[in-house]
Amino acid sequence: MARIVLLLGRKPFDAERWKALFPAVQLRFGTTLRDAREALHAEDIDSVILGAGLALETRLEVVSLVFTASNKTTVHMKDRDSGRDGMPDFVRSVIRA
Secondary structure, eight states: OOOEEEEEOSSOOOHHHHHHHOTTSEEEEESSHHHHHHHHHHSOOSEEEEOTTSOHHHHHHHHHHHHHHOSSOEEEEOOSTTTGGGHHHHHHHHHHO
């Protein structure tokens, strides 16, 4: 079964583009804490990747949510310096790990 990865960012993701970049995993997308809550409730998410554009408060709330909801889901936070263009490389490194 394919790994399920939730990508959360400040701006919506172009789902078709991202799914083409990472065909070996099942990607889910969101921009809010509510999106994260719904995804974690609906499926067995393997990893959550947080974009740097999310407000720090939101990022911390998502971390708390994930660690409360699951004993196996990992959380990964992207740096700000690489910018939005650095997100695909960051996601690739998380998926390969």
